[in-house]
Amino acid sequence: MELEEKITFLAVREWVTAQKAMKKMAKGKKRGKIVVHQELCKGCGLCVAFCPQNVMAISDTLNQMGYFPAKWLDKGHNGKTCVACATCAIMCPDAAIEVYLE
Ligand code: SF4
Numbered sequence: 001m002e003l004e005e006k007i008t009f010l011a012v013r014e015w016v017t018a019q020k021a022m023k024k025m026a027k028g029k030k031r032g033k034i035v036v037h038q039e040l041c042k043g044c045g046l047c048v049a050f051c052p053q054n055v056m057a058i059s060d061t062l063n064q065m066g067y068f069p070a071k072w073l074d075k076g077h078n079g080k081t082c083v084a085c086a087t088c089a090i091m092c093p094d095a096a097i098e099v100y101l102e
């Protein structure tokens with residue numbers, strides 16, 4: 001499988017996982033909470049790009065390594081909240097994200 005096909009496959013798989021998580025969350029009315037380990041993050045933006053709720057963003061403050069790290073938004077600009085689908089943590093190449101269920 002070519003790299004581009006692999007990335008597409010991963011993206012679709014994560015989207016399906018996220019949709020399932022969102023349905024479960026809607027039923028249980030629970031929400032997720034994210035911890036980003038700022039000093040592990042290289043600010044690649046993958047978690048931001050793949051979050052289905054748009055509740056990840058890039059911080060405007062540099063970390064100790066000189067990167068702008070990701071940050072979690074309690075509520076997105078669209079009013080949505082985290083559904084704990086874990087897509088951001090799975091996509092992160094630096095294992096900088098922890099996902100919790102509240
Ligand atoms: S777990 Fe991560 S990807 Fe999923 S909704 Fe929450 S912040 Fe977004």
Ligand code: SF4
Nearest residue numbers: 041042044045047092
């Ligand atoms: S995917 Fe990981 S390394 Fe990339 S911005 Fe998000 S937390 Fe940082």
